Amino acid sequence: xxxxxxxxxxxxxxxxxxxxxxxxxxxxxxxxxxxxxxxxxxxxxxxxxxxxxxxxxxxxxxxxxxxxxxxxxxxxxxxxxxxxxxxxxxxxxxxxxxxxxxxxxxxxxxxxxxxxxxxxxxxxxxxxxxxxxxxxxxxxxxxxxxxxxxxxxxxxxxxxxxxxxxxxxxxx
Numbered sequence: 001x002x003x004x005x006x007x008x009x010x011x012x013x014x015x016x017x018x019x020x021x022x023x024x025x026x027x028x029x030x031x032x033x034x035x036x037x038x039x040x041x042x043x044x045x046x047x048x049x050x051x052x053x054x055x056x057x058x059x060x061x062x063x064x065x066x067x068x069x070x071x072x073x074x075x076x077x078x079x080x081x082x083x084x085x086x087x088x089x090x091x092x093x094x095x096x097x098x099x100x101x102x103x104x105x106x107x108x109x110x111x112x113x114x115x116x117x118x119x120x121x122x123x124x125x126x127x128x129x130x131x132x133x134x135x136x137x138x139x140x141x142x143x144x145x146x147x148x149x150x151x152x153x154x155x156x157x158x159x160x161x162x163x164x165x166x167x168x169x170x171x172x
C-alpha cells in the first residue's frame with residue numbers, strides 16, 4: 001500500500017474515533033441489522049492514477065452470521081471496462097448507535113485491463129474499510145476505501161484503490 005493510502009486510512013480512523021458516539025441502549029444492542037442491498041459509486045484508481053475512472057458496485061450483504069463474520073456477494077464495473085465479481089466476509093463493528101465500521105475481504109474474478117492498467121491476474125483480492133452512518137430505518141450511508149491486489153499470484157501485481165460512496169438499503 002502506498003503512503004498516501006495509508007495516510008487516508010489513518011485519517012479516516014482518527015476522524016471517526018474522536019466523534020462523539022451515541023450511547024447504545026439495551027434494546028438497540030439486542031437488534032441485529034437485516035440483510036442489505038448496497039449500491040456504490042466511486043473513484044477507481046484514484047491513488048496511482050494510471051487508469052482513473054468511475055467504479056459502480058452492487059453488493060448483497062447477508063444478515064446471517066458465522067461467528068461474527070457475515071457473508072456478502074459483490075459485482076463491480078468500471079468506466080474503464082474492467083469488472084469484478086466476488087464473494088467474501090465482512091464484520092459490522094458498531095460505534096455507538098449511529099456509526100458502523102465495516103471491514104471486509106473477498107476474492108474476486110477480474111476481467112478487463114489494458115496497457116494503462118492491468119491488475120495482472122484473473123483472481124484479485126479486495127480488502128475494504130467502510131464507515132457508515134446508520135439511519136433510524138437501519139439504512140446506511142457510508143464512505144469506503146478499498147484495495148485490489150492479486151497477492152503476487154502473478155509476476156505483475158500493480159494493485160489499485162477505489163474510494164466509494166455507498167447507500168445500503170435494508171431488506172426486510
